[in-house]
Structures are given as C-alpha cells and as structure tokens.
Amino acid sequence: AQSVTQPDIHITVSEGASLELRCNYSYGATPYLFWYVQSPGQGLQLLLKYFSGDTLVQGIKGFEAEFKRSQSSFNLRKPSVHWSDAAEYFCAVGTPMDSSYKLIFGSGTRLLVRP
C-alpha cells in the first residue's frame, strides 16, 4: 500500500531565506505527486503536481519541487520565502491508472516565517 511521510511537523525560516519541505513516499512504481497549501481558515490549494516527464516541476507562488526516484522523495522548495508563505503544506500521492483517483495525504508541515 502506498503511503506518504512529511517528517517535519513545524519549520521556521526567516523572511528572504530559502525553504525546503520534505516529502517521502512509499510505492512500488512512480506515483503521481502533489503539493497543496492551506492558509489559516481556508481550504487546500494546489501548488504543483508531477505526473511524468521533467523531474523538476514549477508551481504557483514561486514554488518548485523535484521528484527523485532513487530517494522516493518529492521535496518542495522556494528560493526566498515571503511572510505570506506562512501556512500548512501537504504532500499527496496518487496511484496512476487508479479509476478511483484516490489521494493519500501526508500529515502536513506548518511553516512559520520570522520577520
């Protein structure tokens, strides 16, 4: 069965610093991979997705993620964090060719931004 792990519950970075949020998955083949962001009091918004092809994926709000098959990882990065990036971030995994389109969500990482 597939699973997804976000090992960091909280991360604090200074505004302007770079950011990397970790996501590891367990699946026998290459899954579909997603990052969502949740601002306080809001639903989840899709940041980016990976289905196939180029392993470096660009998303909205200046975020990118890199799929590394050898490490079973899909880490989210941003070169310079803004105070408005403070939010919860969720990694999710889907099984290709699954007609139910089921997604497994990680437990989330809360990003705090120091001024």
Next chain:
Amino acid sequence: EADIYQTPRYLVIGTGKKITLECSQTMGHDKMYWYQQDPGMELHLIHYSYGVNSTEKGDLSSESTVSRIRTEHFPLTLESARPSHTSQYLCASSESYLRYFGPGTRLTVT
C-alpha cells in the same frame, strides 16, 4: 479558479442537535469528497461520491451521513452532534486526481 462553496463557515452548536453541512460546486465534477481535519492538521477522508446516488465511506469511520441527489450538491449530516465531532470539515471535488477544496466548515459542539 475553482468554484466550490461550503456553508456555514463556522458553527457552534449544542450536544444532541442535528446539523447539516452544505457543499456545492459549479464545475460539474462527478467526484466529491468530505475530509475531516484534526487540530494537528492531518486530513482524513470520511465520505466520497462518484456521482449522483453514489456514496461511499472513507478511510476514517464517521457517524455522519451524506447524500448525492444532484451532481453539484453533497451535504453532510450529523443526526446528533457530540463534542467528539468538533473539527474542521473540508469538502472537495475532482474530475481526476486534481482536488478542488472548499474553504471548510469549522464545527464546535459544546
């Protein structure tokens, strides 16, 4: 921009009351979902639907029920609210793997 709506956004209600959380989408998506989100942020799928008159229970057992009489509408009902139902409830819709989430309903049962 996806259009999926949830009402109410916040609800404080006493134990034993019946409540219905509303969820509507205007995208014509067949698939809709209800997630319960713990205070620690983790999302748990409690119900889903693949179309009209189709409903299934999710990974997390829930005392709530759902119905899908119209494509755009997927309400969740609690017959008798209890303090253990206090949580945030997120509705989502999709055509494939891309989920579009509503803003959520934060429920507090006193």
